[in-house]
Amino acid sequence: MTVELNHTIVPARDPEASAQFLAGILGLTVDPPLAHFTPVTLANRVSLDYDRLDDFEPHHYAFMLGEQEFDAALARIRHGGIAHYGDPACQEIGQIYHSKHFRGRRGTYFHDPDGHLMEILTPGDAGS
Structure with missing residues (x-):
């Protein structure tokens, strides 16, 4: 059998609310x-x-989405008035990034209700 990640624990002050937030996005x-x-x-x-x-330290979670799923998730973020950023330092408010290493890759960062830094990104093409 190959090795695969099965699950990870996400600490939350209100697990139901945080799970609903991410699932909704x-x-x-x-x-x-x-x-x-x-x-x-x-x-x-x-x-x-x-x-x-x-009490916990915030974590970073990144989610690979297809182009249409990314656009839909970004629309839900914007429609929900959720701040999103083009960089992990959260300085480029309202932006998405375009990768220099993967042609066509787009992504953005946002915080969940517990302060975890969430990232959504598209695959893009390697080698550029």
Whole structure:
């Protein structure tokens, strides 16, 4: 068997609200609770298992989307009045980035309700 990531724990002050936030942006649904976790499962079957914690360091999570899915997610971000940025330092407000290393790759960053830095990006073409 090959090695695959199965799930990761995402700390959240309100797991249900944070899972609903991300699922809403990505056009996904929140899975039924699993023990005390609130999971969101991605297309590659990796789940983000939201778990209640009061004190934690924010993390970075990046999601690869097709072109149409990216446009739809970006529209939901903009429609929701969610600040998004063209850089991970969150200085380029309202921007998307265009990769210098992957022709056609676009992406943007935004924060979830718990301060995690979320990124959505498209694949683009390697080698440029």
